[in-house]
Amino acid sequence: MKTFLLIFLMPALCFAGGMSFAISGKVVGRGGVPVSGCVVSMEGSELKARSDAAGEFLLAGEGPDSSTKPPYIVHIDCADRPRRTVRLTATTASLGVVRIFKQPNFVVILTDDQGYSDLGAFGSGTAPAQGWLEKDRIPIPTPRIDRMAAEGVKFTDFYAQTYCGPSRAQLMTGSYAARVATKDNHKGKFDGLFNGTGGVDLHPSEITIAEVLKKAGYATGMIGKWHLGIDDGYKPVDQGFDYWWGARFSNDSGSFPLYENDKALGTYDDMAHVTRDFSTKAIKWIGEHKDQPFFMWLAHTMPHKKIGASEQFKGTTARGLYGDVIAEIDWQTGQLLDALEKWGIDENTIVVFFSDNGHWGKSVDAGSSYPLRGGKLGPYEGGHRVCFVARGPGIIPPGSVNHEIATSMDLMPTFAKLAGATMPADRIIDGKDIEPLLRMEEGAVSPHEAYFLYKTTTLKSVRQGNWKLHIRYADKNLVSGELYDLDADIGETNDVSGSNPAVVNRLMALARAARADIGDFHVDGTGRRMAK
Numbered sequence: 071m072k073t074f075l076l077i078f079l080m081p082a083l084c085f086a087g088g089m090s091f092a093i094s095g096k097v098v099g100r101g102g103v104p105v106s107g108c109v110v111s112m113e114g115s116e117l118k119a120r121s122d123a124a125g126e127f128l129l130a131g132e133g134p135d136s137s138t139k140p141p142y143i144v145h146i147d148c149a150d151r152p153r154r155t156v157r158l159t160a161t162t163a164s165l166g167v168v169r170i171f172k173q174p175n176f177v178v179i180l181t182d183d184q185g186y187s188d189l190g191a192f193g194s195g196t197a198p199a200q201g202w203l204e205k206d207r208i209p210i211p212t213p214r215i216d217r218m219a220a221e222g223v224k225f226t227d228f229y230a231q232t233y234c235g236p237s238r239a240q241l242m243t244g245s246y247a248a249r250v251a252t253k254d255n256h257k258g259k260f261d262g263l264f265n266g267t268g269g270v271d272l273h274p275s276e277i278t279i280a281e282v283l284k285k286a287g288y289a290t291g292m293i294g295k296w297h298l299g300i301d302d303g304y305k306p307v308d309q310g311f312d313y314w315w316g317a318r319f320s321n322d323s324g325s326f327p328l329y330e331n332d333k334a335l336g337t338y339d340d341m342a343h344v345t346r347d348f349s350t351k352a353i354k355w356i357g358e359h360k361d362q363p364f365f366m367w368l369a370h371t372m373p374h375k376k377i378g379a380s381e382q383f384k385g386t387t388a389r390g391l392y393g394d395v396i397a398e399i400d401w402q403t404g405q406l407l408d409a410l411e412k413w414g415i416d417e418n419t420i421v422v423f424f425s426d427n428g429h430w431g432k433s434v435d436a437g438s439s440y441p442l443r444g445g446k447l448g449p450y451e452g453g454h455r456v457c458f459v460a461r462g463p464g465i466i467p468p469g470s471v472n473h474e475i476a477t478s479m480d481l482m483p484t485f486a487k488l489a490g491a492t493m494p495a496d497r498i499i500d501g502k503d504i505e506p507l508l509r510m511e512e513g514a515v516s517p518h519e520a521y522f523l524y525k526t527t528t529l530k531s532v533r534q535g536n537w538k539l540h541i542r543y544a545d546k547n548l549v550s551g552e553l554y555d556l557d558a559d560i561g562e563t564n565d566v567s568g569s570n571p572a573v574v575n576r577l578m579a580l581a582r583a584a585r586a587d588i589g590d591f592h593v594d595g596t597g598r599r600m601a602k
């Protein structure tokens with residue numbers, strides 16, 4: 071037996087020699103100020119170095135075992151700053167200037183009514199012939215956002231809401247829209263959250279993600295569609311944004327009232343150039359605030375109807391005007407990312423891109439939510455689950471795909487944590503910290519026990535793990551509907567409620583508890599903080 075072990079130990083001993091590394095760099099903070107005392111280390115080795123008074127470091131010596139294949143992982147840990155991880159493919163490298171800010175910047179790019187698969191990274195154009203329209207089988211080129219996904223992470227199971235205003239309410243407050251509805255519109259004209267413009271009046275007493283970050287020293291800017299209130303005291307500048315240039319509500323008629331902060335600028339009706347104008351304004355604002363921590367929310371009106379694209383993109387895709395619109399959003403997203411890189415702040419800026427809800431219908435001017443069933447305003451996944459991509463090289467490892475359940479409500483607590491900001495403690499926040507998911511930490515799982523899919527203020531379904539239970543109302547009481555196993559049946563076609571009574575009961579109990587807490591169209595939940 072001893073002989074046997076020796077034979078097999080020998081090759082291992084031969085491989086035990088480390089590889090030689092020589093890696094230099096300079097650590098700086100905002101304004102190029104050198105950061106000393108940062109510990110630079112390499113995974114799988116004893117290699118360590120410290121940045122000196124000039125912020126410079128040299129990591130040299132024997133690295134990991136020679137059987138270790140690249141990329142080699144180098145961590146830079148500075149006191150009070152988020153860890154920076156760099157992946158190396160060579161044994162000799164200069165990291166150049168490494169910028170590590172105490173507080174990362176955040177850019178949220180939100181599109182309007184974009185379908186789940188209207189990105190190359192989400193399988194644009196791959197819908198099968200049967201059961202799908204011709205348009206759903208024509209790919210839309212999105213090279214920049216695909217690259218953003220390749221350089222960061224895409225979440226396959228990311229939820230927003232099924233409708234514009236409530237979706238924005240969830241993003242802004244980190245809470246279910248039904249929890250923060252104001253009294254007049256939660257029992258409004260249809261089934262809630264309508265304020266006459268298809269939007270939500272987000273009460274000024276709500277604390278937004280912008281207010282949380284502003285308190286932590288961030289510059290806060292918003293360009294684009296607000297849709298969370300039109301009256302005095304209900305504009306972005308009343309909800310924590312230093313600056314706003316954009317639309318009060320949707321562009322269905324091909325125009326919208328344009329505002330700059332509190333000032334009405336008249337009617338904007340240039341749908342061919344709205345994506346260009348919003349993007350240009352957002353990039354300009356970022357450039358003006360690049361030397362301080364900033365939060366920019368760029369909320370496109372496109373590809374919400376009435377759609378339009380500029381001359382540079384019109385007629386350039388095989389998917390018609392809708393494809394041209396997405397191609398322009400993609401290109402402009404690239405312009406923004408390029409600007410961050412040019413200014414040397416891309417590694418310390420987390421950029422997320424997603425849609426407020428699913429595609430809006432079967433028109434050729436609408437997108438595709440393949441392989442999900444349904445779309446905007448519906449109860450199925452195609453309305454609620456959205457394409458989500460995040461890039462932040464200092465935090466998010468490249469080429470990542472995350473299948474855990476995450477939501478737009480999670481951005482507020484996650485950004486607050488990364489910023490060292492304080493979350494409100496006097497209210498229920500439904501969003502959870504998803505930093506471990508963004509970092510793709512081993513074993514990190516969704517922090518949500520379940521996610522409740524509301525259509526405005528009507529509870530439509532519950533998702534827990536692979537299960538999705540639809541909810542019906544019978545005389546204002548909740549009753550269970552179809553049950554789907556999303557792992558086996560992402561298109562929600564095979565109702566398995568009959569053969570899984572225990573799962574149905576478990577998810578119904580969750581739905582009833584959520585209704586008692588959050589409420590719905592008929593019931594004021596105990597945790598609803600509706601303005602009276």
Ligand SMILES: [Ca+2]
Binds near residue numbers: 182183
């Ligand atoms: Ca929308």
